[in-house]
Amino acid sequence: MSNEVKHVKEEVNFQKNEQFTLTMMPGAFAKKLRTCLIFQFIRFVIINIKMIIVVGKSH
């Protein structure tokens, strides 16, 4: 058995507060996607289309 600490940056906050343990936290991949230009450009187009539909349905 190795004694090496497996430190996952995205998971340490779970331990910081009792409130935090019961929620979900994004992992490295989900976080990367938030600023990934290609992915975000696609999301930008999709969100805009959805918002335009919502605006259209609201008038």
Next chain:
Amino acid sequence: MARLIVLGGGVAGHTTATFAAKWLGSEHEVVVVTPNAKWNWIPSNIWVGVGQMTKEEVTFDLAPVYAKAGISYYQAKAVSLNPEGSESSDKPFVTIEYTSTDKAGQSENIEYDYIVNATGPKLNFGATPGLGEGSELGEHTVSVCTADHAVHASEKLAEAIEKMKGGTRQKFLIGTGHGMCTCQGAAFEYIFNIENEIRKAGVRDMADMKWISNESFLGDFGMGGLHMKVGGYVVSSKLFAESLYAERNIEWLIGAHVSKVETGKIEYELLDGSTGEEEFDFSMLIPPFAGVGLKAYDKTGTDITDTVFAPNGFMKVDANYAAGAYENWKASDWPRTYQNPTYKNMFAAGIAFAPPHLISKPMKSPNGTPINPTPPRTGMPSGIIGKAVAHSVCDLMTKGENAHLHEASMAEMGAACVASAGKGVFTGTAAAMTVYPVVPDFEKYPGTGRDTDYTFGEIGLAGHWIKHILHFLFIYKAKLNPGWTLIPE
């Protein structure tokens, strides 16, 4: 020639006045009465409040825009309405008090044929001892509700950051300053923008951050929360919001009514009836909103304010104010035309109309203190309602008093809310959220009350781009630049 008076040059009033002026042309007169000399794109005050934008970037002078549109502009505040006229004349009129420097304090009566009340909220700081006096912000906390407040907030934030750089820990307390507040979204945006600024300044480890709000669960937002599709699941906004706070290491205190504010300390009562104190070095607490306090008088001068306005000061419209208990609430309680039931030439738009009831579940502490968010009427609904009301009034003026009224129910209308969580073309992020409809309709959408194809939320750079584009688009539109009518509300 008939005269339409629009009270308030904010999101709803500006939309009503500019569309009415365009549709009516020079055959009729459109008047705007508003105390402010400048128009403010309020959502971007958040960026002013963290020093990322200047006041000048989020405001512009109203006078040249109204001159271009052929709108008569009175820099004044409305004080009272006489919808039946006076003993000497049947013509309804509004009494105004000038706020412009040249005529400050002078009063005048202006007659009208139609009137739209779009006076928005009174920022009711005075409701919480120590938070402020009347609509004036107090000395202990900051605010981002006006551009000037936001400038002051950014100066205080810069001071706090300097202190942390000098080795002094700082406690940040952000949220709502009373049990009956709305506009949680603005405070939500502000806390994440502050967190982002502090991180950028390299002092995040010197800051303790806490959210305090009257929501019974995180992510209520005054709309009873929302459900959205994420990763193949339909999840509550509670999970979405809690995840964001936990990720950014921000603690939360919810179901809280702030009962007193002092230097560096607040007192609060929770939904379970317990009380407590919370210290802070920097605090931004949203005040509760009320109507701006307009009075109304009948022909004989008798006070009829109670007939025209609800007890909270907002104007009564075609809503069902007798829905009773939460179990009986229906989407159809919400107004459709925003016409005053007593005086048919009177309408209210945006925050100024009295909602029939809350959207979130009503809650009280065992001591009887109501602790629940009041319904938000955000920018998009305010603009859409303002335009629908303009349409109705223009039809009434041009086609006669039997003209069909245009409808815009918040139970059939969506709202897009993009909550910035940090600025930067390639590094910024924002939570882009869309709800459809704003008021849940459990008869039409059993389960969540909303259409989950159009109710969604996600965090990313795309949201930040949208927020930034909206900033420029809405200011461009409000200035009536070429093509302004093509930009949706």
